[in-house]
Amino acid sequence: MIDLRSDTLTSPTTQMREVMAQAAVGDDVYGEDPTVNRLEEFAAQLLGMQAALYVSSGTQSNLLGIMAHCGRGDEYIVAQAAHTYRLEGGGAAVLGGIQPQPLDLQADGTFDLDVVAANIKPDNFHFAKTRLLCLENTHAGISLSLDYMQAARSLCDKYSIGLHLDGARFFNAAIDRQLTPKQLAAPFDSISICLSKGLGAPVGSILLGSKEFIKESRRLRKMVGGGMRQAGIIAAGGLHVLTHNIDRLIEDHRNAATIAHTLGELFDHSQVRQATNMVHLDIDPETYKRLRKHLFAHDIKVDRPRWVMHLDVDDADVTRLVSVLQEFSEL
Numbered sequence: 487m488i489d490l491r492s493d494t495l496t497s498p499t500t501q502m503r504e505v506m507a508q509a510a511v512g513d514d515v516y517g518e519d520p521t522v523n524r525l526e527e528f529a530a531q532l533l534g535m536q537a538a539l540y541v542s543s544g545t546q547s548n549l550l551g552i553m554a555h556c557g558r559g560d561e562y563i564v565a566q567a568a569h570t571y572r573l574e575g576g577g578a579a580v581l582g583g584i585q586p587q588p589l590d591l592q593a594d595g596t597f598d599l600d601v602v603a604a605n606i607k608p609d610n611f612h613f614a615k616t617r618l619l620c621l622e623n624t625h626a627g628i629s630l631s632l633d634y635m636q637a638a639r640s641l642c643d644k645y646s647i648g649l650h651l652d653g654a655r656f657f658n659a660a661i662d663r664q665l666t667p668k669q670l671a672a673p674f675d676s677i678s679i680c681l682s683k684g685l686g687a688p689v690g691s692i693l694l695g696s697k698e699f700i701k702e703s704r705r706l707r708k709m710v711g712g713g714m715r716q717a718g719i720i721a722a723g724g725l726h727v728l729t730h731n732i733d734r735l736i737e738d739h740r741n742a743a744t745i746a747h748t749l750g751e752l753f754d755h756s757q758v759r760q761a762t763n764m765v766h767l768d769i770d771p772e773t774y775k776r777l778r779k780h781l782f783a784h785d786i787k788v789d790r791p792r793w794v795m796h797l798d799v800d801d802a803d804v805t806r807l808v809s810v811l812q813e814f815s816e817l
């Protein structure tokens with residue numbers, strides 16, 4: 487089965503399972519799990535941030551990040567379509583009493599920063615206090631330019647607000663923009679990265695920021711029940727993917743391009759958009775339904791017309807997918 491529904495659907499490799507089975511562990515709530523500590527130090531060094539915190543999911547990582555930046559009655563500016571607004575159960579509002587100020591993104595996945603500025607509330611008791619701007623990179627596969635992120639940084643400096651990055655697919659963005667992790671991380675006060683997307687770890691995300699910020703996030707992690715004990719078992723998988731699977735993400739981008747090209751021939755190139763490891767298809771729903779059935783009959787699983795490449799989709803899979811797609815044109 488080739489499963490393109492999401493890049494969360496990977497299974498740990500045999501090598502990864504072995505590393506996990508052998509992992510040295512301790513009680514991480516005591517700060518004594520050597521593997522978790524190594525993972526956090528490794529990630530902090532890789533991104534050039536002061537400190538890092540291993541957490542159960544990207545949702546928890548973003549939640550802790552927003553709560554560490556904002557208090558009750560504060561506000562964060564976020565995209566309407568951002569994960570941190572639409573897809574995290576309203577956690578910041580529910581658990582932090584933090585109000586989102588959602589704004590539309592432009593077609594290229596960026597905010598109009600003038601619109602952001604106009605939505606930063608003046609210091610007046612009628613308004614919530616705007617404390618934070620959240621960006622997402624990649625967003626629907628689209629990577630952000632360094633210029634844009636630096637412009638967002640300048641804006642945040644001007645208004646003395648924080649800048650958080652939901653970097654669930656941080657390394658896809660770095661590779662796409664040919665930036666080092668440190669260059670991509672530099673504009674941000676805090677960053678969340680997912681280990682369990684295309685990198686292929688079974689569990690976990692990492693929140694990064696200043697020492698003080700991570701200290702506060704650690705307290706919040708305990709509060710939401712996210713303190714884990716011998717977490718080295720799963721953290722070992724995370725460390726493994728950070729040391730083995732970053733460079734290969736470029737293969738996912740190449741595979742997405744190959745599949746997008748095939749789809750473009752099958753339909754029309756204007757109906758297909760590839761961005762990093764994702765392919766978006768804009769065809770009429772009936773045809774898409776037929777295509778989905780055709781693929782499923784050949785052991786290829788997709789759901790919505792967004793197909794995602796990952797660790798478990800190799801060259802042979804792409805070759806097979808291309809020929810199955812080409813058969814569809816002949817129906």
Ligand SMILES: *Cc1c(COP(=O)(O)O)cnc(C)c1O
Pocket residue numbers: 542543544545546569570622624652654655680682691
């Ligand atoms: C997957 C994802 C998250 C959250 O990750 P979970 O581990 O599923 O909670 C956050 N942001 C983006 C953009 C994501 O794609």
